[in-house]
Amino acid sequence: MTTGLAGSSPLTGPVLIVGCGLMGTSLGLALRSDGHDVYLADIDETHLAMAEGLGAGVAATSGAPQLVVIAVPPDSAAPAIADALSAWPDAFVTDLASVKHGIVGALGDVEGIERYVGGHPMAGTERSGPLGASDLLFEGRAWAITPHPRSAPAAVALVEHVAASVGATTIVMDTEEHDRAVALVSHLPHLMSVLTAARLEPATTEQLALSGPGLRDVTRIAGSGSTMWQQILTSNADAVGALLGAVRDDIDRLLVSLESGDESLTRFLDRGRKGTQRVPGKHGTSPSDQAIVFVQVADRPGELQRLMTDTGQSGVNIEDIRIDHDLGREVGVVEVYVSPTAADHLVGALVGRGWSAYR
Amino acid sequence: MTTGLAGSSPLTGPVLIVGCGLMGTSLGLALRSDGHDVYLADIDETHLAMAEGLGAGVAATSGAPQLVVIAVPPDSAAPAIADALSAWPDAFVTDLASVKHGIVGALGDVEGIERYVGGHPMAGTERSGPLGASDLLFEGRAWAITPHPRSAPAAVALVEHVAASVGATTIVMDTEEHDRAVALVSHLPHLMSVLTAARLEPATTEQLALSGPGLRDVTRIAGSGSTMWQQILTSNADAVGALLGAVRDDIDRLLVSLESGDESLTRFLDRGRKGTQRVPGKHGTSPSDQAIVFVQVADRPGELQRLMTDTGQSGVNIEDIRIDHDLGREVGVVEVYVSPTAADHLVGALVGRGWSAYR
Numbered sequence: 001m002t003t004g005l006a007g008s009s010p011l012t013g014p015v016l017i018v019g020c021g022l023m024g025t026s027l028g029l030a031l032r033s034d035g036h037d038v039y040l041a042d043i044d045e046t047h048l049a050m051a052e053g054l055g056a057g058v059a060a061t062s063g064a065p066q067l068v069v070i071a072v073p074p075d076s077a078a079p080a081i082a083d084a085l086s087a088w089p090d091a092f093v094t095d096l097a098s099v100k101h102g103i104v105g106a107l108g109d110v111e112g113i114e115r116y117v118g119g120h121p122m123a124g125t126e127r128s129g130p131l132g133a134s135d136l137l138f139e140g141r142a143w144a145i146t147p148h149p150r151s152a153p154a155a156v157a158l159v160e161h162v163a164a165s166v167g168a169t170t171i172v173m174d175t176e177e178h179d180r181a182v183a184l185v186s187h188l189p190h191l192m193s194v195l196t197a198a199r200l201e202p203a204t205t206e207q208l209a210l211s212g213p214g215l216r217d218v219t220r221i222a223g224s225g226s227t228m229w230q231q232i233l234t235s236n237a238d239a240v241g242a243l244l245g246a247v248r249d250d251i252d253r254l255l256v257s258l259e260s261g262d263e264s265l266t267r268f269l270d271r272g273r274k275g276t277q278r279v280p281g282k283h284g285t286s287p288s289d290q291a292i293v294f295v296q297v298a299d300r301p302g303e304l305q306r307l308m309t310d311t312g313q314s315g316v317n318i319e320d321i322r323i324d325h326d327l328g329r330e331v332g333v334v335e336v337y338v339s340p341t342a343a344d345h346l347v348g349a350l351v352g353r354g355w356s357a358y359r
Numbered sequence: 360m361t362t363g364l365a366g367s368s369p370l371t372g373p374v375l376i377v378g379c380g381l382m383g384t385s386l387g388l389a390l391r392s393d394g395h396d397v398y399l400a401d402i403d404e405t406h407l408a409m410a411e412g413l414g415a416g417v418a419a420t421s422g423a424p425q426l427v428v429i430a431v432p433p434d435s436a437a438p439a440i441a442d443a444l445s446a447w448p449d450a451f452v453t454d455l456a457s458v459k460h461g462i463v464g465a466l467g468d469v470e471g472i473e474r475y476v477g478g479h480p481m482a483g484t485e486r487s488g489p490l491g492a493s494d495l496l497f498e499g500r501a502w503a504i505t506p507h508p509r510s511a512p513a514a515v516a517l518v519e520h521v522a523a524s525v526g527a528t529t530i531v532m533d534t535e536e537h538d539r540a541v542a543l544v545s546h547l548p549h550l551m552s553v554l555t556a557a558r559l560e561p562a563t564t565e566q567l568a569l570s571g572p573g574l575r576d577v578t579r580i581a582g583s584g585s586t587m588w589q590q591i592l593t594s595n596a597d598a599v600g601a602l603l604g605a606v607r608d609d610i611d612r613l614l615v616s617l618e619s620g621d622e623s624l625t626r627f628l629d630r631g632r633k634g635t636q637r638v639p640g641k642h643g644t645s646p647s648d649q650a651i652v653f654v655q656v657a658d659r660p661g662e663l664q665r666l667m668t669d670t671g672q673s674g675v676n677i678e679d680i681r682i683d684h685d686l687g688r689e690v691g692v693v694e695v696y697v698s699p700t701a702a703d704h705l706v707g708a709l710v711g712r713g714w715s716a717y718r
Contacts, residue, residue: 122569134653134718135717136717139655139692141692142568144569177565178569181563181566184558184562184566185566185569185574186571186573188555192551192552192577193573193577193635194627195551195606195609196547196606197634197638198631199602199605199606200544200635200638201633201637203634204540206530206540207539207540207544208544210501210503210530212481212500214545214548214549214580215548215638217576218551218576219634219635220576220635221577222628222631223631223635224632226625226629230624230625230628234617237618237620241614244617247554247558248607248611248614251554252607254554255600255607258592258596258600261589265589265592265593266585269581269589270585272552272553272557273556273582273583274560275557275559275562275581276556276559278559278562279556279559279570279574279575279578280570296495296498304676304677305672305673305677307671308667308668309667309668309672311664312665312668317664318664320681322680333498333499333500356495358493358494358496359491359493
């Protein structure tokens with residue numbers, strides 16, 4: 001928790017959190033651990049009681065909140081924001097929904113609209129509901145703040161402060177820019193993962209036995225919940241549809257390139273390489289700046305832990321680690337990503353401790 | 360190295376490896392470490408000298424090989440196989456190319472065709488050339504053996520033995536089935552990754568700042584070499600094109616579903632979830648069988664090593680680890696994948712050692 005800002009905090013009054021799922025409850029826990037008063041509300045009495053029991057706040061409103069945070073499912077966000085603006089005429093209001101233009105459009109010029117500013121924390125786990133909550137959920141994550149043209153600067157400043165105080169990195173961008181951004185970096189990749197995974201339904205076990213870590217990486221995010229994604233994608237249908245249409249046009253060109261086998265295919269593959277290099281890695285380094293050290297690990301309890309201990313004691317800074325599936329064999333392969341200058345040292349350190357390692 | 364088979368080894372004579380790149384040199388090193396005689400050949404004198412210097416074999420043929428392994432770029436494989444069948448009339452011949460039907464077609468009914476059987480080890484690193492080689496490259500990887508209708512059973516048995524002796528898991532499947540399988544589990548996912556990454560070229564830094572581990576996973580494999588992939592994809596154009604055409608049809612339906620926002624979108628997302636569950640994970644478990652423990656790590660040298668040591672000493676069996684990029688912040692998030700029953704114990708162990716961990 002970043003507490004250095006507490007001295008100059010513009011958050012002096014209570015926060016009302018409407019919606020005690022994973023996100024709302026986590027925010028309550030984080031604000032409580034900073035000493036703020038938090039009120040909780042949820043139409044689901046069980047969720048409300050759980051969130052209160054976890055210490056995320058109190059399930060009653062004993063005074064006017066300074067900020068109302070709407071943490072309900074995307075499809076219910078707009079009416080809940082309008083209700084909050086009306087019920088608490090002196091409060092600022094924000095939400096956590098992942099698509100914004102539909103909400104702003106639905107609110108129109110409702111009374112008090114200048115007190116609303118959107119927010120979107122890029123955080124979550126594979127769990128849902130209050131029992132999955134953590135006061136650390138937002139630590140180290142991005143949190144987009146999305147003012148509409150009439151948002152009051154004080155509303156923006158307050159939400160920025162709250163997001164930063166729970167450990168997030170804030171990025172202010174307007175509603176449309178935000179929705180195009182998440183279409184590009186989140187919604188399109190999700191659908192591309194689903195499109196790839198959907199082709200695997202009729203695959204035979206033999207075919208799947210030839211798969212490697214690449215297939216697992218590309219299809220991983222397709223495994224997340226359909227109901228939430230149905231709401232997200234539908235609410236950003238225009239931006240997602242435009243990108244998906246562009247992909248379809250790329251596929252049409254690609255099919256011609258595949259048939260001809262000419263240089264256009266190589267040019268297209270090069271476009272992909274350039275795009276990949278733009279994806280932020282740790283410290284903003286691109287994945288191509290890293291070397292991979294491969295280590296053989298027997299499939300016995302304790303082996304991976306022993307490797308981690310030995311790697312930890314090698315003195316080499318680890319950028320990333322991947323564990324390859326092992327096809328039912330007794331031996332797996334672990335990939336350790338390090339800087340190219342450190343790779344040989346790590347290989348030497350691991351071989352010196354009895355591991356089979358190479359780069 | 361699996362040495363238990365040595366007593367009954369059908370590999371009694373020398374192996375000639377044609378092509379001293381990463382794969383050929385690695386195979387030479389692995390066979391040499393099992394005590395087999397290995398001859399090396401390459402039209403590139405520098406690669407040949409390097410491979411010999413590394414101990415992968417000798418750069419001269421002092422007797423007839425029992426097996427010739429063609430380890431040249433895909434486009435050169437068929438003529439090299441034909442040359443080997445003609446030059447060594449008593450040798451079996453295999454290759455390591457990743458697409459097979461074009462090779463078998465080009466060979467036709469060349470003299471000695473029954474002595475050829477294809478092979479395809481699912482191994483590689485981000486490096487190329489002999490200096491990237493390792494005798495462990497094939498350990499724990501799948502190796503497809505692809506007989507054509509006239510392949511001699513003795514040829515199949517010998518190549519199966521060689522692949523198993525260097526640590527690979529062998530899977531025998533016919534040429535067409537193999538090519539359809541790699542189109543599905545490797546070539547299509549590669550192109551889907553490229554298609555996603557290619558859309559990022561014009562992305563702004565602000566847009567990319569909203570990206571998370573999902574985007575990095577989906578686009579990672581698009582970063583690999585274009586020249587090799589151009590050859591692979593072109594040689595499997597029919598199978599890849601058929602799948603890509605099916606994806607384009609899926610996109611057309613998806614665009615309609617996005618507009619309507621009806622249940623067809625949820626059904627499509629469910630297809631993706633089911634496909635993802637079929638992707639082999641460690642031990643053949645699906646990723647959905649795993650729980651994720653999140654740990655906060657300060658961006659200081661030594662912190663990640665300390666976490667690995669403490670995780671290693673927790674006694675919990677680790678399935679996978681991912682390190683989230685940190686947006687330039689001082690704190691990153693590490694995701695540790697464990698079995699659901701072990702997650703709470705790991706959280707407790709890490710919190711007990713001063714870490715901020717949650718699930």
